[in-house]
Amino acid sequence: MASIPELKKICSQVRRDIVRMTSAVNSGHPGGSLGCTEFFVALYYEIMNVNPSAFDMDGKNEDVFFLSNGHVSPVWYSVLAHRGFFPVSELGTFRRINSRLQGHPTTAEKLPGIRMSSGSLGQGLSVAVGAALAKKLNGDKNFVYTLQSDGEMEEGQIWEAAMFAAAHKVDNIICSLDLNGIQIDGKTDEVLPLGDLKVKWQAFGWIVLESNGNDIENVIATLKEAQQHTGKGKPVMILMKTILGKGVDFMEDKHKWHGTAPNAEELQKSLAQLEETLGDY
């Protein structure tokens, strides 16, 4: 278990990785990745029981995680690498030809840590529910974690999975929803207003918690609280408020940075705000 200052140092390095990885190939999605940094660091360093040195697709007797909004792959890759799933040096291959670090995560290249391909939105929750059912059939008491984005709530399949999970009492799953209020075309409230997501998820039969996704202590506390709600017949959803582009002042809350990589000058301005704590790849 790392201390909070240590976790914050990891977050700073992960954010450096995100802007460097996307800038190097002039593509990728830095905004949502920066916003979800605390979540991924908390999950992989404090919350999940994982086995980085011996990755196994079936994930029996360990916690498993599914990323549904696959475009935030830079933050996931960085955290997986620093956590020991694969060499940190491999981050330099992101989005390049012959890389295991595809633009969107895939099992096809056998990158340790990845159990499902994602990128086409709205599919991850269904897969996670299936994996949670498999854990129940196996008598495996570990949990299934997921991350969805708020824009994904516009996909109908999400609500099919929500209905099923409640009806089938899938109570070993802890989902998180990245509420940054932004999608490619602009604010979610302008593209397609999502309404009251807390009321909607509760109406679908889920336990709903709320967290401040950029406060790592709060993220950890809420995930631990969520664990206390498992095993009681209901799936758990954490509505996690984040700021897109968090940590880089000119990116924060600007939808341009959903899917735009920083140029060389912007990269230097970004790195000046993010301390190098673990060494750049």
Next chain:
Amino acid sequence: MNRYSYTEKKDTRSGFGVGLLELGDKNPNVVALCADLTGSLKMDAFAKKYPERFFQVGIAEANMMGIAAGLTIGGYIPFTGTFANFSTGRVYDQIRQSIAYSRKNVKICASHAGLTLGEDGATHQILEDIGLMKMLPGMTVINPCDFNQTKAATLAIAKHVGPVYLRFGRPAIPVFTPADQNFEIGKAITFIEGTDVSIFATGHLLWKALEAESILREKGISAEVINIHTIKPLDEAAIFQSVKKTKCVVSAEEHNMYGGLGESIAHVLAKELPTPMEFVAVKDTFGESGTPDELMKKYGLDVPDIVSAAEKVISRKMVEV
């Protein structure tokens, strides 16, 4: 007279149901999911005997495909069941990303394929599903011909590691292949040897091809009838072996002429052994309501259509040689 005979007619979907139940007994890792068509898919016996391994997902096929993909993570072998239309076109991207590209060991089992679904009409009569599924890298595509072969195929795909599309149908048709046969994925079966024309048939069209062979024989034409139950991977060696002898081909399938078995055969022949070929298939149109027999006749998938295709391709062979 047809060289094959039968004592009863049964639907291929029931072969799937019996096979699935047997798998339930044999393999504790087999699980099944259905989208509100348990009776139609004949999955009720499995659901009743193994309720803890059966998941009713409701009318939510996209979610069913995702859940099936997830169940493989943990070692299970999921069999999904719904109509062919809802097993493919409706959920193509879910199959593409969560199953095929993710390399998941899911068995997509699809009933009521093609025109023989009958009276429900074109909304449900998918004629594009073989094409959709064979285009996905790594997907195995199987279309068995009768009750016994469907049962055997159901047992076989559980042993195959990788995604499979198993296509079967609604109507009761002759049961003419052996009970408890061994089903070898990707291996064509020669039903009748002949020298004048190769007829490659899949699914419901195999029985019709056997009927056609008997009529052709009476006309003095020696037809070879080969069952291609696995459209992908295609048994290219069996095709070449037959075509080198007969030098002309008829394909027969309950599918659009684009994307089906005929197109796959034409592809390999065009590359290796260009050969005159005729296609007994639906002529790029949707179906309509009617009885299965009426529809097969109207859309050119009946015994006389195979006979005339064989005669036509033989005459082309004469001219082109």
